[in-house]
Amino acid sequence: MPIDIATLEERYINSCKKHCVSPNAAILSVLFKAEVKRSCNELCSLEISLDHLKDVEFPPLLDLCMELDASEVEAVDIHNESLHVLNWKYALLLMRAINQKLRVVDLQDLAFGKDFLRDLSQRGLTCQVLNLRSSHFRKLNMMGEFMRLQTLNLDFSTSLTSLQEDCFACMPSLMCLSLCETRILNLWTTVAAFSKLPSLVNLRFQHWSCCNDVGPYSASSSGKFHHKTFSNQRNNGRASSVNIGELTDLYSSTEEVLRNMFLLNNVVINDDESGLEDSDDSDLDFTSPLREHGYMERLSNDFSGGNGQINQQNEDSLDNFQNRNEAEPLAGPFTKYIGDNQVKYISYHASPICFEKYYREYMVASLPRLRILDNLPIRKIDQETARLTFSEYFEHVPYQRKHRENVVSVLQKREIRSSQNPVQSPGKKVSSLYGKSQCFYTRSLSAAKMGSCAWPCLHPLAVSGHDLGGESRSFRPRQFEYHPSNSSLMVFGTLDGEIVAVNHENGKIVSYIPSLGAMNSVLGLCWLKKYPSKLIAGSDNGSLKLYDIHHMRTETGICSGAGSIPFDEFDQLTSVHANSTDELFLASGYSRDVALYDISSGKRLQVFTDMHQEHINVIKFANHSPSVFATSSWDRDVKMWDLRQKPISPCFTSSSSRGNVMVCFSPDDHYLLVSAVDNEVRQLLAVDGRLHLNFEIASTGSSTNYTRSYYMNGRDYIISGSCDEHVVRICCAQTGRRLRDISLEGGGRSRNSIFVQSLRGDPFREFNLSILAAHMRPRSKSEIIKVNLLASSDYAKEHFDGQQACPTNSMGG
Template identity: 50%
Template sequence: MMSSSPHISDLLNRYMEICQMHKVQPSSDVVSWLKKAMVQKLTCQKCTMVISLDQLKNADLFPLTDLFRSNDSNALETVDLLCGSSVGLDECTILSLMHAINTRLRVVDIRDTPLKEDILRDLFNSGLDCQVLNVKSTEIQTLNMAGKFMHMHTLNMDFCTSLSTMEKDCFTYMPNLTRLSMCATRISNLWTTVAALLKLPSLLELRFQNCLCCKDTSPCHLKDVNATKISNNTPTEGYFGKLHIDEYTVSQKYNLHHPSPICFQKHYREYMIVSLPRLRVLDNCQIGKFDGERAKTVFSSYYEVLPNKRQHKESIISVLHMRETGTSGILNQKSLKSKGPSLHKKSQSFYSRSLCAAKLGSSAWPVLHPLSNISQIMKEEGRILRPRQFEYHQTDPSLMAFGTLEGEVVVINHETGNLVKYLPVFDTNKSVLGLCWLKRFQSKLVVGYDNGSLRLYDINDTLPEVADNYSSSIGVDFDDFQHLTSVHVNATDEQILTSGYSKKVAVYDISTGKRLHLFTDMHREAINVAKFAHHSPSLFVTSSFDHDVKMWDLRTKPVNPCYTASSSSGNVMVCFSPDDLYLLVSAVDNEVKQLLAVDGRLHTNFDIAPTGSGQNYTRSYYMNGRDYIISGSCDEPVVRVCCAQTGRRLRDIYLEGQNARSLMFVQSLRGDPFRHFHMAILAAYVRPSSKWEIIKVNLLSSGQYSAEYQKGQHLCLSYRLGT
């Protein structure tokens, strides 16, 4: 039986015996490492064995693993495991060796090691007892370090260039992690990143970009004691392009390099300082008292922590309790007894908004649910539906209609995924570019096609299988409108408004199909969108690439607009707020603002950072009535949620494909008119193939992806007929 207190001199003999058992020659490198450890023990130094996997073969790993599983290895105090490339070594055997060393692991350095993502995932899920982990330049896209890393104080993930996401269980068991470096990754989401980092109670030093002279996360020794003011417009060259630094944050000698995309978020530094109050060093720059105070000021003016003007996080249970008892959270029992409960009753709307705030405050990872399974559509095998436009129903919370690039119109129950109506296409050379449900006649919708044709459908009617003149299901013929891009119905369901890639706007009688008006030269360039007001049947607004938005009134035979408001770039779209008090204007490259509908004066500028692309077409809509706006652009995989009254940013929602090369961009979006903090996004995949997908988003639930996604039905699935 082995001695309970083995001596270091026995370790070499035990290694030789194990090699004989495995019928392999002892590694001269392993023998050398063991002898060095023996010398350390004899000279009263800390007994540490340094293993360099680059010097070993696969056959050497098995006896070494068995050696650390034996009691003799307890003579070693610590073990450092270094692996620069490990080409040819079995990855599972390396993982077994790490676990065999167990609590004696001090440093695990597997930088530049071409480990497969599933091996890294196993490592992160199982955990390690090391103190330092260096996985620099390894290939992993989604980080979920949910395993136990109880002794780890330093983690280096620099140059993990595929890493884009932290899952909600990440960093759950790292109570002693004080230093974290993630430079030159693809991490970009402030909200999910901070939610993950808040699970690290000991985190003091963090960096997503580094000072070139700094080898670790500690403060840069070249930084001036007093920060020098630099201009807001001074760019710093970085790994991803140009980075704009706010004044007073860094010194002129402090140069940033290898930033992750999160560093390009506006007021990134201030957001991190306020959200992680225990942090002492960010990006090799010390956080002083002045930095903290200034960060709070900037944060409060640009970001909204909780929705609906709530200042403090509350649990869902406490809000439900207050709703049942009719009290507010600021009252104590004594005040209730003295003043009586009737004085402190709140409206149901108050509790509903508080409940939304509590749910959103605890859900950094919103649920994304792709509407990919419409199995009741019986068509030829393998046919794909590619959505091009969609609209929620205005009175039925369960219905959604979408038109496709091929010209089909599909009505679905988006709550269950069941098909309600499928309207086939008889002219294969057209795509659906406009949809609008009628308000009073709730089963009808107007559809506009890119060939200029207009159709009025009733989803309660049965379509003939073959039609010689396929005008519409209810027999109304409309004159074509060339270059059509937009259709809209007025408040009384009497007129249809159309616009397109021209300077013209047409108004049709919805019951007869007759064109009532054709207005020409309303703008200097093409009119992208024309929208009626929700409550005034004669008012409509137009937006154009000529930079202008114009309000018109049909009662005055619109020759001159009621007013004109201008943007600094071409306008992509405009829409009324649900109560018609405001206009939401979206211009190219994230220029989004809210105007007073009465006279076009600026009310809110949402101050979204531009990308510099003249092709970044931005679209924005209202959510939660007119409380919030959602905005997305065709060159970006993100939807931004902002308070409509203050312009402050509440949340960003990132669309991510199944791998680093799967790029998703926002083509259109809508707020759910019946559910607060719900929306749907039309996303397009650029690589590896062109696919279009409608994705529902629930900001009030946490889970990142729906159960279907987690079971393997990835976001890149498209609507398939007959499957």
């Protein structure tokens, strides 16, 4: 016979006597309420509040919980709402003592601290519902066992910025997940983490509410949402559907929590790929989580006709909502008509990810089992629309591959091709298998590798000062360039006026040129192509010199700079660049003029004045034509010039809507890539300046969000980053489709305020790049972060743990 409630109460009182503690009145009240429920044939459950519990009151409560398995109690809920500091070890012991009867855990971890959160994440819990509002989460990494967890609410965890790769691996039953008002931003890593959840059907990053004639949705300020009791239905041993049963009121005594219910009724998940069927069979029933206020019931009625079924008469109005203007993100208010009535919906507590363009379509297309997103239903027509939008604006796999391939499979196909040498008969075409070039297989291998790495390898370039005659120091990079012919060599200039040539593969310093005279930032660096040991460096004080890193290298790696060749100064310099024959170079800066220098003689040949209406930020020669160059200016114009025409008037002019930060030629000189303030990135035809592609990256509204973009993988992709954001975006240079975003937050060391200062694609390694990152904190250091999109983050942990590197915000490339 199970232990009845009266016996439990008696044993609790006896345990209190044994521990010399007075029985807690709140616990006695909980036991009394449970007895009343049992007598009324209701669900016999305990609701234990940790608020104001003293440490000495935990031992008898633990004794009570040890006996719950053999009692009449069917479920136990644990919650706390105050910030009263508790002994976190007692709290976890209590929850784990309840074991399989633990149903709901509703906590604010401010009352427990980081150690509680670490233990909870690593060991797990047996609860079905976990509501956790945390100020300590930065990277969600819940590796413990949460096998029974069906609902997880992390709303208002405002420090949470990213999800770890396997953070949901131990939650096979999770169906409802809410992440409102977190700081999660990256679509790609977020979806990759969600893909590990086979049962997820309800996801929320914001809450859409009807706001007509009622106050705004504010109930979720507590960070809680309600839940249901879930059951998996089986048909002849096959998983055919998941039905979410009737609502169980687990917090009937708390009106505020009742307003925060996260509901999902009668959702059917089909095995076929079509997913959600059309509404003729009434397979969706969305009921109101806020019935007492009425406005969420209206939202339900808008989609279901008030009877739990999708109302065919409202299909057109719903389509009007789904087929809104594509330029308008689903994050601001929207209005729809129900009959003659205008109903307005507003988003509350939206996370930053909601403001990513096509966020909803990306989520729906990437998570085909999802049935509700942000408390709005997902119908079959919505899934089809999302798939079309995804194919138009995103690349699922690099190089427009339709499906992800296995690396071994690609290698096998390549070997089959190379091992056969077909003889082509007259009038017959060789099979397409043999017509594929080596480039095809190289791209296929890259696509296969990158498709398996949602969390790419990021690690700081570790450059130690021990190579400098035993001197220990760190560097503050401000500009860097890959070597054009040596795949292991990179040079960077610092804010302190130093120039460091380094083997970026092993971190060894090849040559170090200290700052001479006053310390000034190195803003211009350019390797010479025909003379691979030489480079031109320019500082913001106007200093310009030609260095040979081999001739000046000493046993300690330190160069005096005495053998350098100086040029006439160019005041307030920001950019230098040599032409393709290494005969000439140009310098530009905070003026409207451009200076032309002869490299061999060291003389300044000419100054071209008033080339723009405002100062010229960056100047670039073409990669193959020694006389053609382009200038980008804050006057919003990009201009192409030809030295053979004595640059009095440009070959063409192309205007941006904002000031131009960056311009560069594609490796084959076919295109110009132009970056203006706040993510305005365009690709022009170099022959006449016509617009070839607008990458349509969302702006932030900041006038100081300086954007820089470069090519990667030849001219196949572009990488773009801005100094007010911690994201690098990768887009196809032929279609403009977004391939991937790389978030710097959460990678390597703590990067809570890290931003993209500059970036370059690795000219020798596909899908490799480096990022010059900067912190916004005063006197912060800078670092160069290497990114390998073909290797996973586990590779970085295994090979680069313990390496240290160390980020300002000024103009230049």
